[in-house]
Amino acid sequence: MTASNQDSTHPMVGVDSFSPAEIARLVEGRGAAKAAAPVVTTLVLSIVAGAFIALGAVFATVISTGSTLGVGPTRLLAGAAFSLGLILVVVAGAELFTGNNLLMMSWVSRRISFRRLLKNWVIVYVGNALGAVSVATLVYAAEWWSVADHAVGATALSIAAAKSSLSFEVAFVRGVLANALVCLAIWLATAGRSVTDKVLAIIFPISAFVAAGFEHSIANMYFIPIGLLLSDEPAVTSEAAIPPDALASLDLAGLLTNISAATLGNVVGGAGLVGVVYWFVYLRARPAS
8 A cells, every 4th residue: 555545544644542532432432331331340340440559659658768869859750650550450450430530421422321420430439449448458467667667657657647637628629630630641541552652651640640749539548548557656656757736637537538528629630621621622523323
């Protein structure tokens, strides 16, 4: 086939990724399939996803411990490490609540009912929580926090205390920003045709949200519970040297405030700022098939 014939066959010949309009159709179709999946399958895959995100958080905590590179480079490295979680979700296959906020596109297109949308979100959210808390429990039992004379535990405790001390309003806005970037990472990964494409597409948006200190509800289902467990370890609290007033916010109330605010913000950022916007741009005027 000549070059001229190739050009007439496809306007984007030589471009290896899917176009934004093609991504929109893929996300819409996959959303409908996710909503129709069996409950048991969805639940198991959501538990796996929560564990994957928690493992990324474990990796990020170790990477940021003891760094002398300064705030920016340290957070960038932690973000790159945290990307492991979403890479595992996308490539290995799992159901993540924040990513599934993109099912909003399928609902707005009337491919799924509002009941199915909410059912998927609730099942996945509960499963993600089970997976994240399970990893927190396991790494605590493994005494992972005692590494480097409890410095790793001190880092984990400091992260948890900082998150639980945020006001509802601040955590909400940071949640909006976090999931806009997470859903954009999934959007970009959908454009890729190879594992390498998907991994590279994920790393930068995820590194950005972690480096900026935004709030991801599922990640916080690991970060804050592990902090709660470590708050009763004298060696860790001594190493962390957190002011008593800051440590006092690390309790059940602080956990519920952060998770609820981050969750609502995540829905607005993922379903609204990414899902609805891209539906409006690429799918609203599409003729019915």
